[in-house]
Amino acid sequence: MKLGFIGFGEVAQTLSNGLIDHGLKVLTCTDGRSHKSAESAKSTGVYLCSTYSELAKSCDILLSAVIPAEAVNVAKNVGKNFNGIYVDLNNVSPATINEASTYIAEGYTVDAAIMGSIKNGLKTPIIASGPRAEIFAELKNYGMNIEVIGSQLGQASGLKMLRSAYTKGVSALLFESFYAAFQMGLDEILWRYLSQTEGSNFKDSSVSRLKSSTLHSHRRAQEMEEVSKFLSKYEDPLVTRATSEFFHHLHDKLGYISEKPTDYRDVFRKFKKNSF
Ligand SMILES: NC(=O)c1ccc[n+]([C@@H]2O[C@H](COP(=O)([O-])OP(=O)(O)OC[C@H]3O[C@@H](n4cnc5c(N)ncnc54)[C@H](OP(=O)(O)O)[C@@H]3O)[C@@H](O)[C@H]2O)c1
Numbered sequence: 480m481k482l483g484f485i486g487f488g489e490v491a492q493t494l495s496n497g498l499i500d501h502g503l504k505v506l507t508c509t510d511g512r513s514h515k516s517a518e519s520a521k522s523t524g525v526y527l528c529s530t531y532s533e534l535a536k537s538c539d540i541l542l543s544a545v546i547p548a549e550a551v552n553v554a555k556n557v558g559k560n561f562n563g564i565y566v567d568l569n570n571v572s573p574a575t576i577n578e579a580s581t582y583i584a585e586g587y588t589v590d591a592a593i594m595g596s597i598k599n600g601l602k603t604p605i606i607a608s609g610p611r612a613e614i615f616a617e618l619k620n621y622g623m624n625i626e627v628i629g630s631q632l633g634q635a636s637g638l639k640m641l642r643s644a645y646t647k648g649v650s651a652l653l654f655e656s657f658y659a660a661f662q663m664g665l666d667e668i669l670w671r672y673l674s675q676t677e678g679s680n681f682k683d684s685s686v687s688r689l690k691s692s693t694l695h696s697h698r699r700a701q702e703m704e705e706v707s708k709f710l711s712k713y714e715d716p717l718v719t720r721a722t723s724e725f726f727h728h729l730h731d732k733l734g735y736i737s738e739k740p741t742d743y744r745d746v747f748r749k750f751k752k753n754s755f
Contacts, residue, residue, distance in 0.1 A: 481503075481506060482540050482542065483505075483508075483534045484506070484541075484544055485531070485542070485557070487512065487519055487520040490544040490568060493598070493600055494597070498622070499523070503621045507526075508527065508528040508529070510529065535563075540564045543568060547570050550579050551579045557583060564587055564611050565583045566588075568593060573636045573637045573709060574708075576633055576636050577632055586610045588632060589607050590612075590635040591605055591625075601622040605623065606627075606635045608628050608629040608631055608632065612627040612630070644710065644716070644719050644722075647692075647699055648718050648719065649688070650689070650691075653689055654689060666744075689743040692729065694738075696726045697726075700726035703719055703722045704723050706719050706723075732753045733746070
């Protein structure tokens with residue numbers, strides 16, 4: 480089996496490292512890409528094709544790991560002449576996956592979603608759906624952690640969005656409750672009482688969520704807008720809309736933050752100072 484990457488950023492580099500170690504032939508093309516991507520492909524030791532059409536001709540499976548805004552363009556460029564499996568690994572909505580699939584031979588697109596940070600290497604869970612998702616899942620033989628969750632496009636990307644709606648909604652609620660508790664001088668006692676029902680690890684995982692919420696507030700606000708559009712197909716997503724509004728508000732008050740704060744109370748202090 481030969482595997483090709485379109486896009487050679489963090490995802491492609493991390494997966495390639497592991498897959499090459501497991502004996503898989505991995506290819507890419509960096510024509511027109513940045514020096515960083517070209518160097519990273521070279522240093523990883525993947526086979527470099529000189530054109531994207533050579534890459535498509537040489538692979539059984541092509542993985543698109545670009546940036547979400549380029550997902551449809553990449554599929555358009557691959558086109559219907561590619562006769563292997565086309566896997567879209569980008570963080571995009573079910574609607575975008577379906578749009579991208581119209582440019583690929585019918586039935587050959589796989590919807591795939593990375594469920595966590597790729598920093599965990601090949602062990603990072605990836606869910607997949609689509610009529611040929613099982614073929615993509617054969618990469619488990621080379622160490623990847625893939626679960627096929629259904630046979631339709633949109634199921635994997637949709638599930639990822641549902642997970643985001645839940646986790647970001649909880650993060651927003653955590654901020655709101657603990658910001659009030661902090662101002663009342665009761666945050667330690669609230670941690671203690673909530674830990675009785677939510678589990679002993681509750682404080683550590685929640686503090687980590689509070690900190691990463693501030694670091695990524697802008698991105699999360701935009702992500703929740705996308706999730707809200709997706710959920711509108713099934714319900715009126717009141718909570719997700721409010722979550723998006725919350726993260727916009729957080730970003731307005733705190734601005735861009737370059738490093739994870741060490742103490743969540745510092746974040747509350749800054750938030751309070753900028754609220755008046
Ligand atoms: N990193 C993670 O942990 C993670 C987790 C979940 C999902 N994802 C998703 O996985 C995808 C890849 O993520 P990443 O972290 O690897 O991104 P990244 O580090 O920003 O790399 C993106 C790569 O795509 C290339 N690229 C951009 N537009 C392209 C185009 N039109 N044609 C070909 N190549 C193009 C970039 O080239 P240049 O260098 O020239 O810009 C770069 O090599 C994204 O959609 C992301 O949302 C990532």
